[in-house]
Amino acid sequence: MDAKQILHEIAGQAAVCTRCELHFSRKKAVPGEGPATAEIMLIGEGPGFYENEQGRPFVGAAGKYLDELLEKGGLKRSDVFITNVVKCRPPSNRDPQPDELAACAGFLDRQIEAIDPRIIITLGRYSMAKFIPNVKISEVHGQPFWHRGRMIVPMFHPAAALHQPSLKTGVERDFARLGELIQQARQSVRAGAQKAEAVASEQEDGSETDQPTQLSLF
Ligand code: SF4
Secondary structure (H helix, E strand, C coil), rough: CHHHHHHHHHHHHHHHCCCCCCHHHHHCCCCCCCCCCCCCEEEECCCHHHHHHHHCCCCCCHHHHHHHHHHCCCCCCHHHHHHEECCCCHHHHHHCCHHHHHHHHHHHHHHHHHHHCEEEEEEEEHHHHHCCCCHHHHCCCCCCEEECCCCEEEEEEHHHHHHHHHHHHHHHHHCCHHHHHHHHHHHHHHHHEEEEHHHHHHHHHEEEEEEEECCCCC
């Protein structure tokens, strides 16, 4: 199966999935959308009210703001694949629970494997923690990390900036730098990142680890 077919299969499976309690609050699963060969993947937290109605990610106010933020980074929504860590709406937009994140992780892992993006932009704490655990988003937002040969850029969730206007300037500055980061990811090539990871792994305990490697800022 090619990437498009795999994504289609995942969407079909998520639509009828009952692996966690979130299926009780699901009208439509929101598996994600975008090119199957996208260089950049955005991962948010979970579908909200409008996403649950339409089965599409980021279609409410946070989605409109995300489109503006992407533009600041020189990107269009049609350039990127957008999904969430859980594919069904948490009731009342509550945070996804650990068992729900674990139950849904297989879908996201398969999407990442199929799309094989060069850059993953995490939107919010839960998607960040999947790649960069034990850090505070307030301390690392907008900074690039390498994880398994991909650049990971943790960003605040657009909804957070809408709810806390004090975050807006920082969020917009982070997205405005995306163009530079994308160039850096293209140029610094995976080989270099993997070498850095290997060195970091050796320093850890001499064995392979999943620890992300922070890139120096420029
Ligand atoms: S959130 Fe994920 S694991 Fe839970 S029911 Fe929906 S698709 Fe299945």
